[in-house]
Amino acid sequence: MTMITMAEAINQALVYEMTQDQDVVVMGEDVAGNGGVFRITVDLLEKFGPDRVMDTPLAESMIAGCAIGMASQGVKPVAEFQFMGFIYPAFDHIINHAGRLRNRTRGRLSCPLVFRAPYGGGIHAPEHHSESTEALFSHIPGIRVVIPSTPARAYGLLLAAIRDPDPVLFLEPKAIYRKFKQNVPDTGQALPLDKCFISKTGSDVTIVAWGAMHAEAMHAADILEADGISAEVIDVATIKQLDMKTILTSIEKTGHCVIVHEAARTNGVGAEIAAEIAEHGLFSLHAPVKRVTGFDTVMPYPILEKKYLPNADRISKAVREVL
Amino acid sequence: MKKVAEFFVEYFQFLDKDSKVVDDLPEFTNDRGFLISLYRSMVLTRIFDEKAVRMQRMGQLSTFPSSLGQEAVMVGTGAALKKEDVYCPYYRDQGVLFRHGVTPKELFIYWSGDERGSAFSGAREDFPIAVPIATQSLHATGVASAFKIRKQPRVVITMCGEGGTSEGDFYEAINLAGAWNLPVVFIVNNNQWAISVSREAQTKCETIAQKAISAGFKGIQVDGNDIIAVYDKVSQAVENARNGGGPQLIEAITYRLSDHTTADDASRYCPKDNLDKAWDEEPVERFKKYLEDYHDFNESEDLAIKDECSKEVDQAAIDMLNFEKPNAESMFDHLYENFPEALLVQYEELIAMNKEGGK
Numbered sequence A: 001m002t003m004i005t006m007a008e009a010i011n012q013a014l015v016y017e018m019t020q021d022q023d024v025v026v027m028g029e030d031v032a033g034n035g036g037v038f039r040i041t042v043d044l045l046e047k048f049g050p051d052r053v054m055d056t057p058l059a060e061s062m063i064a065g066c067a068i069g070m071a072s073q074g075v076k077p078v079a080e081f082q083f084m085g086f087i088y089p090a091f092d093h094i095i096n097h098a099g100r101l102r103n104r105t106r107g108r109l110s111c112p113l114v115f116r117a118p119y120g121g122g123i124h125a126p127e128h129h130s131e132s133t134e135a136l137f138s139h140i141p142g143i144r145v146v147i148p149s150t151p152a153r154a155y156g157l158l159l160a161a162i163r164d165p166d167p168v169l170f171l172e173p174k175a176i177y178r179k180f181k182q183n184v185p186d187t188g189q190a191l192p193l194d195k196c197f198i199s200k201t202g203s204d205v206t207i208v209a210w211g212a213m214h215a216e217a218m219h220a221a222d223i224l225e226a227d228g229i230s231a232e233v234i235d236v237a238t239i240k241q242l243d244m245k246t247i248l249t250s251i252e253k254t255g256h257c258v259i260v261h262e263a264a265r266t267n268g269v270g271a272e273i274a275a276e277i278a279e280h281g282l283f284s285l286h287a288p289v290k291r292v293t294g295f296d297t298v299m300p301y302p303i304l305e306k307k308y309l310p311n312a313d314r315i316s317k318a319v320r321e322v323l
Numbered sequence B: 001m002k003k004v005a006e007f008f009v010e011y012f013q014f015l016d017k018d019s020k021v022v023d024d025l026p027e028f029t030n031d032r033g034f035l036i037s038l039y040r041s042m043v044l045t046r047i048f049d050e051k052a053v054r055m056q057r058m059g060q061l062s063t064f065p066s067s068l069g070q071e072a073v074m075v076g077t078g079a080a081l082k083k084e085d086v087y088c089p090y091y092r093d094q095g096v097l098f099r100h101g102v103t104p105k106e107l108f109i110y111w112s113g114d115e116r117g118s119a120f121s122g123a124r125e126d127f128p129i130a131v132p133i134a135t136q137s138l139h140a141t142g143v144a145s146a147f148k149i150r151k152q153p154r155v156v157i158t159m160c161g162e163g164g165t166s167e168g169d170f171y172e173a174i175n176l177a178g179a180w181n182l183p184v185v186f187i188v189n190n191n192q193w194a195i196s197v198s199r200e201a202q203t204k205c206e207t208i209a210q211k212a213i214s215a216g217f218k219g220i221q222v223d224g225n226d227i228i229a230v231y232d233k234v235s236q237a238v239e240n241a242r243n244g245g246g247p248q249l250i251e252a253i254t255y256r257l258s259d260h261t262t263a264d265d266a267s268r269y270c271p272k273d274n275l276d277k278a279w280d281e282e283p284v285e286r287f288k289k290y291l292e293d294y295h296d297f298n299e300s301e302d303l304a305i306k307d308e309c310s311k312e313v314d315q316a317a318i319d320m321l322n323f324e325k326p327n328a329e330s331m332f333d334h335l336y337e338n339f340p341e342a343l344l345v346q347y348e349e350l351i352a353m354n355k356e357g358g359k
């Protein structure tokens, strides 16, 4: 049994798929010689050579646009944005082209690519390095947004994302890149996209989370368990398109729902989940849905980031409020 | 075939790596006091950087990008700014900001991970540090446009690394600056590395300076380890822009003698030979030797400057560490001039959370 971190699991998935599929290439700033600023692509250059592992010039619009062109030819780029805060120059290509090339050409061309980016707070990084803006991308038709929460899910979901014939934005919660390890057998087994995972079953409340907040939700469930409160924890994993069926089924059972995300509250993905529950699960609820989120402020610099980010205490407190 | 246009790029150096004078020195080199003030700013910048790296290692700063080896680029640029000019920084240009009125304490506060470090008590119109690469190039064109619209004889300087010149924003900025003949000077700190990506991997251009030619204006190279060359050419470009002569690009050729930031380990990709060679050319010793050889600068003057700068930096560090910590709800400060009523709910929630001793 080899216990590995999420960082290692992502690397393991890249190596597996690049070995299996000659069309898969890796590109981005500092991904080749340096193995990525988070060391996620370490040793890929040595293993697969400079034709398949490419340091790009410093330009995100170029990375996205070029990856789209490659993908139209059936090359499968896994392109890295160094931090989520630096994706925005690429937004034009993501929304105007990646998300609609298939649609615009009536299926003649497609865009089988993965955009990877570390995201989220908790590592005392400088400004612009710590925000979570998954909601911006979750509003774009034609792309998937996937966020792993454990090493095993990172491995299985990244394989699925690379194999998927459409563009996937794969956001990696950098706070937990190396926080804990799991046994992740290198079997090449993908996990399903478009599906939530039930990480812990429970009967009193459903806690919905993703990314680094998933570990906080699990921790909150432990705290609550000690007080005899049984929480079910759902890892959303694919943020777009949402698997509401799993969430609604859980709420039918528990009658309570707390949604957790570190992104700002207004128009966050939590709002969409709550709206779906209001439309399709209202009569399952015994109390209003509650959100535990970041605030509608600019993501604060490191000195206040702990005050901004939700944690197990805030989550368990919210659960007690709805019960 | 007929030739319709032809271009060249000039390179300027006054002091070679052994501090020998290799070209006719500009006027200002007769002003010993000014030269010593440049030297002092370079020493201050180096001591600040060394202190900041040590403080980061001790957990007192979050991340820090040293400008080790690039002090001449920074100080020569900063010295060319007048008080009423505006600077649009990137993040490795503490030496420019110091010359324009930003204090070491403020930059310590910024890099400790505290917004208040950008409140700049001195340089009131300068932009804050720009972490998203090359975005500042466009802001500089906007500030310059405002000067032009209002017919003010003011100039903007902006800086980025050579890696930053690959960004669309950079190309868009130089194009606009040319098209509108804006009073803006683009400085490129070509320190040979964009984190681990080398200058050669970044562009096929022989020079970064020639990018200006594509935008219709002059681009030159200077020896970025020669403070005389940097100051001379930047101040000429600034005064030319002030007089309606339009933009210029100055590529300062230097070397990043440190890691990219404290989060980087350059030994993974930067060949040691290159680094050793670059140390032979570094700007502070080069200028000091020139001052000794040509201006009777002596050891006791040098020691006095170093002592003074160390004290200033140490005091700034103490001031930063003693700076009262912000309260949590200050994250809502300065979001809007007119605070939306609906946002009060969250503001009060945060205050309540902290009252309960919420973690």
Ligand SMILES: Cc1ncc(C[n+]2csc(CCOP(=O)(O)OP(=O)(O)O)c2C)c(N)n1
Pocket: A029, A058, A060, A082, A086, B092, B131, B132, B133, B160, B161, B162, B163, B164, B165, B189, B191, B193, B194, B195, B256, B260
């Ligand atoms: C838009 C954007 N993309 C990526 C980054 C991450 N990043 C920070 S510094 C850097 C390299 C910059 O190199 P260069 O422009 O040459 O300046 P230097 O840091 O060497 O002075 C990168 C890629 C960023 N800050 N902003």
